[in-house]
Amino acid sequence: MSPSSPPPPLADTPEPPYYAVIFASTMTGDDPEGYAAMAQAMVDLAARQPGYLGLESARGPDGLGITVSYWTDPAAITAWKAQAEHQVAQRLGRDRWYGAFRLRVARVERAYGFDR
Amino acid sequence: MSPSSPPPPLADTPEPPYYAVIFASTMTGDDPEGYAAMAQAMVDLAARQPGYLGLESARGPDGLGITVSYWTDPAAITAWKAQAEHQVAQRLGRDRWYGAFRLRVARVERAYGFDR
Secondary structure (H helix, E strand, C coil): CCCCCCCCCCCCCCCCCEEEEEEEEEECCCCHHHHHHHHHHHHHHHHHCCCEEEEEEEECCCCCEEEEEEECCHHHHHHHHHHHHHHHHHCCCHHHHEEEEEEEEEEEEEEEEEEC | CCCCCCCCCCCCCCCCCEEEEEEEEEECCCCHHHHHHHHHHHHHHHHCCCCEEEEEEEECCCCCEEEEEEECCHHHHHHHHHHHHHHHHHCCCHHHHEEEEEEEEEEEEEEEEEEC
């Protein structure tokens, strides 16, 4: 995958256990271009990190967004977070873009799926 | 919360540990009204179940949707799943509505948030 390719819509993750970072947010609506650039940069950054397994992301018309990224283990998440915070800090952003957010780190224990 | 109230946009969950059901899906576009009714019924059903802690849901313009529901423990998820499958089966739906889906059950280990 090239750094700027969009991720596939659903992640094809391996058998559990693995880890998920569940990030849910609402937006202020301030600086949408700056936010969009940062969001794409974060997706590209994740895809280049060791331990990355995939990502799913949706934002509805009400402005609520959910991005779930999948990782082999907590150490991979810690390394990605350090990189991401460094980049976000350079972009001056979080307090400006987000109305509110929740970030949860979870261990995936069971999974199944369906493809047409 | 009344059965038909929309959930608040972000879930105010207790301190971890607790559990998350991460459901990501794409749609066929077939029978949108039937799907919308089922989706609202599932949200209402979840909110009435023992062990329910909250829910976050978004569907983007590309049709990818993510719904994350939060639960006290795996037994609460099992009980909800049995109820939900019974209701969905009555509505003739899954194979018709979903292009693909991924369902993951995960134990939330860490969480933090921000509110403006």
